[in-house]
Amino acid sequence: RKEVEQDPGPFNVPEGATVAFNCTYSNSASQSFFWYRQDCRKEPKLLMSVYSSGNEDGRFTAQLNRASQYISLLIRDSKLSDSATYLCVVNSGRALTFGSGTRLQVQP
Amino acid sequence: DTEVTQTPKHLVMGMTNKKSLKCEQHMGHRAMYWYKQKAKKPPELMFVYSYEKLSINESVPSRFSPECPNSSLLNLHLHALQPEDSALYLCASSQRMWGTGELFFGEGSRLTVL
Numbered sequence: 390r391k392e393v394e395q396d397p398g399p400f401n402v403p404e405g406a407t408v409a410f411n412c413t414y415s416n417s418a419s420q421s422f423f424w425y426r427q428d429c430r431k432e433p434k435l436l437m438s439v440y441s442s443g444n445e446d447g448r449f450t451a452q453l454n455r456a457s458q459y460i461s462l463l464i465r466d467s468k469l470s471d472s473a474t475y476l477c478v479v480n481s482g483r484a485l486t487f488g489s490g491t492r493l494q495v496q497p
Numbered sequence: 498d499t500e501v502t503q504t505p506k507h508l509v510m511g512m513t514n515k516k517s518l519k520c521e522q523h524m525g526h527r528a529m530y531w532y533k534q535k536a537k538k539p540p541e542l543m544f545v546y547s548y549e550k551l552s553i554n555e556s557v558p559s560r561f562s563p564e565c566p567n568s569s570l571l572n573l574h575l576h577a578l579q580p581e582d583s584a585l586y587l588c589a590s591s592q593r594m595w596g597t598g599e600l601f602f603g604e605g606s607r608l609t610v611l
Contacts (some may be wrong), residue, residue, distance in 0.1 A: 421597065432603060432604050432605055433540065433602050434602065435599050480595055483595070484595065485595055485598060485600065
């Protein structure tokens, strides 16, 4: 089993749609969790951290379920500019492990 | 604009060449990383320097040789590479090793080995 697993997609959604990605992790001792965004042929950039109580940043909502060992990212009112690969990242304290990414394509 | 600067942005080299990739950050971060990324794959950790000392080498072949001359600079020396080493090489930094989990990536050096 991979340490961090994501559905690779692609998720093709129309503008204005709501889309959700999940990510599961295998190390129950993992300490912190993140979503990074990577545009085509660009470097990854931190989108948001994921807190136990859930957190929101504009149209983006991240949630953590420690019991089931998954994190999620919800994007509301999708924009064309949201098209990218979304990487789930888990910090075990001894390493950062990247998921393989979920590709989102928002269509006009 | 990224605060981690990598040069060159593109590099084409033959299998017998020796070249170096450079990375610089002035955020006072004490951990610096080299990642390798192939198309449609996640970044793959190669090396981690913490306080200018090599802390992690993910069993990378010796044809890749990292160097950390000071807390702001990180180099990756390349020698006798293979075509399969063609990839995007990403440098990253953080306040301390792994730290809060936020890594600041450079734009990468896209390497092609002929």
